[in-house]
Every structure is written in C-alpha cells, then in structure tokens.
Amino acid sequence: MKNKNLTLTSILGALTIVLGAFGAHTLKEKLGVNEFQNFETGVRYQMYHVIVLLIINMYSNFSAKTKNGVSALFFLGILFFSGSLYAISAGGVSPKNIWFITPIGGLFFILGWIKLSISFLKMK
Template sequence: MNKNLILTAIIGALTIILGAFGAHTLEDILTADQLKSFETAVRYQMFHVLALLFVNTYSAFNSKTKNTISVLFFIGILFFSGSIYAITLGVNAKTIWFITPIGGLLFVIGWLKMALSFYKKE
C-alpha cells in the first residue's frame, strides 16, 4: 500500500471540495482580492497534487526520493495553501503571514530535488 498515493488522493478530493466551496459559497462573503487569494491556494494545491501523483508513480524514483519530495510537497501544501485559506477565512494575517512563504520555499525545494533526481538518472 502506497500511503503517499492514498494521502494524495484524499488531498485531491479536498482540493475539489475547497474549490467548489470557494466558487459557490465564498463569492458572496469574500472581497475580490480575498477570493483571488483563495483561488490561488486551490490552484497551487491542485498543481502539487498532480505533481505528487507523478512523483509517487514514476518508477525511476527510488523510495527515498519519492518520500522526500512527497514530504516537501505535503508540508508545502499545508503551509502555503493552508495559511492562505486561514487568512482569507478570518485568521489574523499578522500572526501567520510568515507561513505562506515557507510553504512556497518547500515547493521550490521539492521541485529542485525532483530536477536533481532527473539529472542523476542521465
């Protein structure tokens, strides 16, 4: 059983739920800028769900590489998208603003780890 794929599928379903929630419930509650931020969080979450599906099904990556990239992307989703969701839904941005760029940095590190793994395979 690949726990990373199961978690990825669950996060993928959650992404669809959050996107629908944003489109159908929040459009009357949030400002245009807040809604745009929420949509950015959903979009980045989905991009990384798709990347996680690739990483965890690509046979050329060894188990350690798959897990490293997966952890970076999972925590990146939590920090980046999660903090944007929290801020747009009412958490004081002054208390958690610094979490968003940490999540973005984890995404970048994950992508660079993937690039390095591809490079080493050549």
C-alpha cells in the same frame, strides 16, 4: 510508503475539489476580491502539486527515497502555503498573525522542485 503517499495525495485531491467548490459556491459572495483571489491561489497551487505527486508516486522511476522526499516537501508546501491562504481568506485569521507561514510553504515547494530536478540530473 508508496501507498501512504498515494493515499494522502488522493485525499488532498478530493479536498482540493471540495475547497474549490466551497470557494466558488459559498465564499465568492462573502469575500472581497483580494481574499477570494488568495483562496483560489491556494486551491490552484494545491491541485498543481497533487497532480505532480500522483505522477511521481505512480509512474516515475525514482527511488523510494526520492519519492518520499519530494512527497514530504510538497505535502508540507500544501499545508503551509495553501493552508495559510485558506486560513487568511476564509478563516478570518489575520495575515499579521501568520504572515510568515505562506512563504515557508513556498520554500517547501521550491525545495521539492529542486530535489526533483536533482533527481532528474542523477538519472541514467
């Protein structure tokens, strides 16, 4: 599973750069200030978690179970949190239709960080 986690993380990293460039060069002129800030928040949170995923899966002494658990939670967080912000900002999806998805993604991020902190506490 390690290679799958790293492969998906690398793809998400590349996608983060593509989305950031797309936002800066295409969407900035088309979106309002609030929509553009929401889009940037999605890109920023995605990159933060991609970096942590790389560190966890490449360099840590965590068990495979911990790496996979944290990775799954962060992947879901990126999908729900950042994905919903992209959809709302750039995709023309009404926040009224998917308002509940962004906080679910945030919850996945929080659960991933909690799982990570518990794993640190259990380390010898």
